[in-house]
Amino acid sequence: MASKEIEVLDPTATVEKLKNLASRRAMNRRNFVTALGVTGAAAGAGLVSSRTPARPSTVSALGPAQTDYLNFLLNIKYLEATYYSYITQGADLPISLTAASGTMYQPPAKVTFPTQQITDLVNEIYYDELSHVIGLRNILGAAAVNRPAMNLQGLNTTASTTAVTVTPAAALGTIRLFEDVGVTAINYLAEFLTSNYLTSAAQILAAEAFHAGALRLIVIQQADALVPPAYLSFSGVITSGSPTITNVSNTAGLIVGATLIGTGIASGAKIAAINIASEAFGTGTITMSANANASTTTNATTLIGTNTPSDGLDVEPVDPGAAQVSALATSGPLLVTGTSNPPIYEGFFNTASIANGTETTPAGFAFARTTGQVLTILYSTYAATSYIVALPGAAKGGYFPLGVTGAINSIPTQG
Amino acid sequence: MASKEIEVLDPAATVEKLSSIATARALNRRNFMAALSMTGAAAGAALLSGCTSSTVAVSTTTVAPGESDVLNFALNLEYLEATFYSYITQGTDLPASSGATANSGAITGAPAKLTFATQQITDQLNEIYFDELNHVIALRTLLASAAVPRPAINLAAAGTISTAATALSVARQFEDVGATAYAGALTLLTSSSLNYAIQILAVEGFHAGALRLVSIQNSIAYSQADSLDVKPFDPGSAATAAAGPTASGAFFATAGAASASSSTPAGFAFTRTTSQVLQILYGTPGVIGTTKGGFFPNGLNGLIAST
Numbered sequence: 001m002a003s004k005e006i007e008v009l010d011p012t013a014t015v016e017k018l019k020n021l022a023s024r025r026a027m028n029r030r031n032f033v034t035a036l037g038v039t040g041a042a043a044g045a046g047l048v049s050s051r052t053p054a055r056p057s058t059v060s061a062l063g064p065a066q067t068d069y070l071n072f073l074l075n076i077k078y079l080e081a082t083y084y085s086y087i088t089q090g091a092d093l094p095i096s097l098t099a100a101s102g103t104m105y106q107p108p109a110k111v112t113f114p115t116q117q118i119t120d121l122v123n124e125i126y127y128d129e130l131s132h133v134i135g136l137r138n139i140l141g142a143a144a145v146n147r148p149a150m151n152l153q154g155l156n157t158t159a160s161t162t163a164v165t166v167t168p169a170a171a172l173g174t175i176r177l178f179e180d181v182g183v184t185a186i187n188y189l190a191e192f193l194t195s196n197y198l199t200s201a202a203q204i205l206a207a208e209a210f211h212a213g214a215l216r217l218i219v220i221q222q223a224d225a226l227v228p229p230a231y232l233s234f235s236g237v238i239t240s241g242s243p244t245i246t247n248v249s250n251t252a253g254l255i256v257g258a259t260l261i262g263t264g265i266a267s268g269a270k271i272a273a274i275n276i277a278s279e280a281f282g283t284g285t286i287t288m289s290a291n292a293n294a295s296t297t298t299n300a301t302t303l304i305g306t307n308t309p310s311d312g313l314d315v316e317p318v319d320p321g322a323a324q325v326s327a328l329a330t331s332g333p334l335l336v337t338g339t340s341n342p343p344i345y346e347g348f349f350n351t352a353s354i355a356n357g358t359e360t361t362p363a364g365f366a367f368a369r370t371t372g373q374v375l376t377i378l379y380s381t382y383a384a385t386s387y388i389v390a391l392p393g394a395a396k397g398g399y400f401p402l403g404v405t406g407a408i409n410s411i412p413t414q415g
Numbered sequence: 416m417a418s419k420e421i422e423v424l425d426p427a428a429t430v431e432k433l434s435s436i437a438t439a440r441a442l443n444r445r446n447f448m449a450a451l452s453m454t455g456a457a458a459g460a461a462l463l464s465g466c467t468s469s470t471v472a473v474s475t476t477t478v479a480p481g482e483s484d485v486l487n488f489a490l491n492l493e494y495l496e497a498t499f500y501s502y503i504t505q506g507t508d509l510p511a512s513s514g515a516t517a518n519s520g521a522i523t524g525a526p527a528k529l530t531f532a533t534q535q536i537t538d539q540l541n542e543i544y545f546d547e548l549n550h551v552i553a554l555r556t557l558l559a560s561a562a563v564p565r566p567a568i569n570l571a572a573a574g575t576i577s578t579a580a581t582a583l584s585v586a587r588q589f590e591d592v593g594a595t596a597y598a599g600a601l602t603l604l605t606s607s608s609l610n611y612a613i614q615i616l617a618v619e620g621f622h623a624g625a626l627r628l629v630s631i632q633n634s635i636a637y638s639q640a641d642s643l644d645v646k647p648f649d650p651g652s653a654a655t656a657a658a659g660p661t662a663s664g665a666f667f668a669t670a671g672a673a674s675a676s677s678s679t680p681a682g683f684a685f686t687r688t689t690s691q692v693l694q695i696l697y698g699t700p701g702v703i704g705t706t707k708g709g710f711f712p713n714g715l716n717g718l719i720a721s722t
Contacts, residue, residue, distance in 0.1 A: 126657055127659040135680040202597070205598075207669050207684045208617075210669070212621055214625055325541050
């Protein structure tokens, strides 16, 4: 169960910390219970002291209930199904699923994909995702949450419900991310489920993984840049005439060579180097390829690195090519040169490699993301025109400007 | 470390163990045992009497397979997959360092290293080989001394693998079957065993999704494994695709409107019992009680080895 605690997402997490995760599981579980405001000390002690009942059939007194985890998954499914509905059908989900729904902001317009095969593929995935929403709502019955408000561009605004034209590449990149994140979310949730709930989650997981495997191959074949182009942001301080960004809040997922966007950043400036003095938030330093042309004060400006794949649990969909085929067979997903803290890997599938495999996620295994890690991705704001970072404690943002619906809705604060 | 421990290594699980498992879990286990037609010690009665729910009747004398037995069942499947990919991508058996070759059964029908149509397919299969090899290694590590050795494997059970197209057809089927096998076995596992299984399940799903697309793109021949198998198929129409899988096939092996059931709703992947999996791998469709055949001429190693 080590991979299943509500683990606080630490943007400066290191591989070493991941390796230590297993040994910290009891403490994390205790923190998790505390974070939820559960005050039953005796019950809490029983939970953390007993290893055997890893997935008690009822956990409502000690933490989120199984239905809470399924509702968390339902929120993800609402996002996926709604996005697919707009890009394939040009309309919202069927009205039978949208009763008491929140508002859909900035939905994508119907997308014309480059080939009939991709069009068909995405349409079938729409069928699956729509069916997952229906299936989960049936399983949950009266406990099913309604669809929350969403900003389908991930922009954390509720200003417009006008449809937005998105490129096929952007749409493919977005759904690729959704599928890979969905897989990791269920990998985490499963341990809290039993019986039919567990089997249903596994069946949805398998379908999600089917989608991810195929979409990653499509993205590779289309040679699309990984999109959304930026879903990790960071804040820092720059000085006019200097190439150095100080007080950097978060270097997770950033990659040398990524383009930087922000007030005072010279157009086209890229990350030349990333220096991590410690894991403390706000202590990193980034060297740019060009001097800043304006100064900022502490945390006054948030910069966004573009083409930054993810949070260290995402493998960039890339075919490493003939020169790397032996390395692929012996090492798995390959390190992207110049990445930092945590490194970025590339490959056909979103799995651990020899280099970043851990006890809980060995090489060749798919990753698991805690609910907090999932929300960090979904609550982050991606656009270059918005500078909002999902931080510990956040309960909304990005795709969910009013938050997800249900008991599990915020990124845990570090305990 | 706790996360690496096998929760239950003893097939004769204790009353305490079963008491800790959800009522529905125990019920599933009974169904599972029934599906396996397993008969066993009278200890089963004592086991079931420890269940907390009175709805679980003591109506059968069976011994539940322990979690290590379920993991060993998975290990047999991973041996098959990893060995297959090793030959077609590396031209040799699995490395000795994997532990798979010690005390191994004979490997027959092994294909030579194959040349695939494109570099992309070659690269992809090499990465899949990496994954499967590491699933073997990780499962053996988790099981430790309880890990079964690799059984005898006949890689030519479904026909000689002499071409890339044949290999892709077999690979596609292995991955789809593997995904359903894990999905069907998850409720028999807990804790670290469950976590391992579900993370492997995801990877089998990745492979299946990609290989099915490769199969469609390269017009790879389809051999239907059983009634739950779905032919890799592009309907050639967005509207048709949006209606879900049909008898003609689909991009993904999920239930469609016609094949959906209460246990596998539309859009969900199927599950297969161990018996259903073995009927495919033993080449004995619809036959119960078979203990060997097909890809496993001497049967699986471990307690779960019968259709």
